[in-house]
Amino acid sequence: MQFMFKRRDNIKEVEEGKYLSPKFDENGLIPVITADFKKGDILMHGYMNEEALKKTIETKEAHYWSRSKKKIWHKGEISGFVQKVKEIRIDDDQDSIWLSVDIGKGASCHVGYRSCFYRSVPLGKIKDLKNLEIEFKEKKKKFDPKKIYKDEPNPTKL
Amino acid sequence: MQFMFKRRDNIKEVEEGKYLSPKFDENGLIPVITADFKKGDILMHGYMNEEALKKTIETKEAHYWSRSKKKIWHKGEISGFVQKVKEIRIDDDQDSIWLSVDIGKGASCHVGYRSCFYRSVPLGKIKDLKNLEIEFKEKKKKFDPKKIYKDEPNPTKL
Numbered sequence: 488m489q490f491m492f493k494r495r496d497n498i499k500e501v502e503e504g505k506y507l508s509p510k511f512d513e514n515g516l517i518p519v520i521t522a523d524f525k526k527g528d529i530l531m532h533g534y535m536n537e538e539a540l541k542k543t544i545e546t547k548e549a550h551y552w553s554r555s556k557k558k559i560w561h562k563g564e565i566s567g568f569v570q571k572v573k574e575i576r577i578d579d580d581q582d583s584i585w586l587s588v589d590i591g592k593g594a595s596c597h598v599g600y601r602s603c604f605y606r607s608v609p610l611g612k613i614k615d616l617k618n619l620e621i622e623f624k625e626k627k628k629k630f631d632p633k634k635i636y637k638d639e640p641n642p643t644k645l
Numbered sequence: 646m647q648f649m650f651k652r653r654d655n656i657k658e659v660e661e662g663k664y665l666s667p668k669f670d671e672n673g674l675i676p677v678i679t680a681d682f683k684k685g686d687i688l689m690h691g692y693m694n695e696e697a698l699k700k701t702i703e704t705k706e707a708h709y710w711s712r713s714k715k716k717i718w719h720k721g722e723i724s725g726f727v728q729k730v731k732e733i734r735i736d737d738d739q740d741s742i743w744l745s746v747d748i749g750k751g752a753s754c755h756v757g758y759r760s761c762f763y764r765s766v767p768l769g770k771i772k773d774l775k776n777l778e779i780e781f782k783e784k785k786k787k788f789d790p791k792k793i794y795k796d797e798p799n800p801t802k803l
Contacts, residue, residue, distance in 0.1 A: 491774050491775075492774055492775065492777065493774075493775050493776060493777070494775075495803045496803075497803070498799060498801050498803060501801060501803065502756050502801055503756065505778050505779055505780075505781075506776060506777060506778060506779065507766055507777040507778075507779050510802075510803075518676050518690060520678045520687055520690060522680075522685070522687065526685070527680070527684070527685025527686065528685065529678055529680065529734070529743045531736070532676060532678060532736060532740075532741035532743075541771065541774065544766060544767075544768060544769070544771060544777075545769065545770055545771055547768050547769070572768060574765055574768075575765065575766040575768065576687070576762035576763075576764065576765050576766070576782070577762065577764050577765075577766055577779060578689070578690060578754075578761040578762050579754050579755065579756045579758070579761045579763070579801065580800070580801035580802070582690075583690035583761075585687045585690075585762045596736075596737050597737065598660050598661065598737045600737070603736040603737045603741075604734035604735065604736050604743045605734075605737070606734065606735050607732055607733065607734050607735075608665055608702060608733040608734070608735055609702075610702060610705050610730060610732075610733065611702070611703065611705070612703055613699065613702060613703055616649050616650055616651075616699065617649075617650065617651050617652075618651060618664060619650065619651070619664060619665040619702075620663050620664060620665075621663055621664065621665050621735060622663075623663075624734070641656060642738070643656045643659060643660055643737065643738035644668075644738070645653045645654075645655070645656060645659070645668075
């Protein structure tokens with residue numbers, strides 16, 4: 488699965504070495520956390536393949552692997568909401584990535600909100616797991632997805 | 646795969662409805678981003694199954710699914726570095742979770758650092774992809790993993 492980056496030869500090197508040697512899963516993907524570089528809040532959770540990671544490093548704009556479209560996805564290519572990458576971090580076993588990005592006054596979420604994480608789950612004893620109400624933390628959309636995406640298929644899958 | 650929480654019956658409800666209806670993948674897992682509730686920096690990236698998510702909501706302490714041990718993992722059960730959950734957010738299509746946690750003066754990373762994301766990837770044109778040097782952003786470990794974990798197997802896989 489892994490060809491472009493350094494081979495993962497031993498655990499000590501992966502964890503404490505100085506080379507990028509990311510682990511891609513059985514689908515050739517690595518999970519990516521995307522956060523606002525100033526506010527620190529999480530904007531989205533996505534995936535990259537090798538090519539998307541290389542493009543992100545080199546162009547300093549976030550590229551993902553779209554699992555719904557099955558192709559490289561330059562974030563913002565339709566909406567214009569490009570993510571300018573300020574920093575990329577890799578974790579201990581190099582199987583996940585944290586992107587810090589600048590989205591200006593833009594948005595990250597295809598539903599129209601600034602962050603994809605616009606709803607909060609209440610904590611504590613659960614009465615009815617099948618009807619657990621969540622709370623909207625973003626009250627207002629940043630854009631109208633119908634105007635921006637027009638006839639694009641919705642990436643959400645059941 | 647999904648039994649405990651509300652069924653995912655239609656996309657509109659998943660995206661804009663008021664019920665928790667998380668999507669677990671073909672292994673019964675959902676990816677989890679864990680961030681510090683005050684500083685906002687990312688501490689780790691993990692996975693939960695249904696049971697771990699339920700336990701996390703109810704106990705307000707982070708529980709994950711350990712893919713290496715193949716069991717529910719109450720974070721801190723060995724190290725003592727429990728994660729007190731301050732908020733749980735769910736994303737638009739409800740297939741990833743953002744936990745905001747309080748770790749006090751503790752650490753999150755089995756290698757000994759505060760955050761698992763202690764190394765940064767340089768941005769810009771890459772000269773040699775197979776020898777791409779990354780930079781340590783945390784200089785000092787918070788604890789000695791040999792003392793804390795003793796004979797526990799290392800969860801990192803090549």
